[in-house]
Amino acid sequence: MKKPESIEDFYINRAINSQPLVFNLLRYDDCLRMDPQPYRRRDFYKVSFMRGRTLLHYGDQSLEVNGDALAIFSPDVPYTVDMPDGPAIGQYFIFKGAYLAEYFRRNIRELPLFAPGAHPVYELDATQATAIAQLFERMAQEFKSDYAYKDDLIRNCIIDILHYAMRMEPVAKRHLQTDASVRITGVFNELLDRQFPIENLSQQFELKSPADFAAQLGVHVNSLNRALRTTTGKSTSGLIAERLVTEATILLKHSEWNVAEIGFSLGFEDPAHFSHFIKKHTGQAPSGFRSVGVPA
Known part of the structure; x- marks a missing residue:
């Protein structure tokens, strides 16, 4: 299977004339290149409001949709859409995920919508389609506006849509049978999430390495890595690093701690090592995330 499509690749592959953004709202005819897209994971979430005949291949499922539907795609599962x-x-x-992380402190992976095996497509009746269309229209208006806090309003719409979808999902369908890889992934995510948010300097990120997590789970490091690659397509180290970058970005933007203090709270005893880590994963130094008036 091909490597996960990054959000930068997304713009290139569809010939979209825009700078890569952590959020974007598009129409299907905005994509200048309509060639079939490969079946692969992405490193971003996608929510589609579709009207017409569509074939969706998601994980091990192939679904045909006729009419109005809402489709919610997770980065953890490969998919492609055929029209x-x-x-x-x-x-x-x-x-x-980072677009919601600063606003919605609960990890959205915990939502039933993104549970392994979850049903990704929701067929809509006329009333439901109207409600979803109105939410998309509100997002479109805010996305084009110059309002300084428009992202907060857009995030509200995203969360409204996610909750709308969950209300359409019968509770009985949320009880999903899980295999060993899914169970290991669930406990790993719980252990990782439990360490955040870091709210004071006496609190530290303690489970730092794949070996730390494997010891807590009572499995071999190789077994943990294999389980996570099966369910997410990512390594243990990659998932830990991804979460550290998200939390570091939040602290750099919004806390008054200096860079060394933030690095230490996230398990980096050497400030230079922390700076190198942030630059490697984001392309900019920690100081680039600092708000005006916040100490470097």
Whole structure:
């Protein structure tokens, strides 16, 4: 299987004339290149409001949708969308998990929508389609506006859509049978999430390495890595680093701690090592995330 498509690749592969953003709202006909997209994971979430005939291949499922539908795609599961009758009418938005992380402190991976084996497509009746269309229209208006806090309003719409979808999912369908890899992944995510947010300097990120997590789970490091690659397509180290970058970005933007203190709270005893880590994963130094008036 191909490597996960990054949000930067997304813009290139569809010939979209825009700078890569951590959130974007598009119409299907905004994509200048309508060639079939490969079946692969992405490193971002995608929510599609589709009107027309669409074939969706998601994990081990292939689904045909006729009419109005809402599809919610997780970065953890490979997928592709095929439009056999030509471009569908509709809109979609994509966002990185970090876009909601600063606003919605609960990890969205915990939502039933993104549980392994969850049903990704929700067929809509006329009333439901109208409600979803109105939320997309609100997002479109805010996305084009110059309002300084428009991202907060857009995030509200995203969360409204996610909750709308969960209300359509019968509770009985949320009880999913899980195999060993899924169970290990669930406990790993719980252990990782439990360490955040870091709210004071006496609190530290303690489970730092794959070996630390494997010891807590009572499995070999190789078994943990294999389970996570099976369910997410990412290594243990990669998932830990991804979360550290998210939390570091939040602290750099919003806390009054200096860079060395933030690095130490995240398990980096050497400030230079922390700076190198942030630059490696984001392309900019920690100081680039500091708000005006916040000490470097």
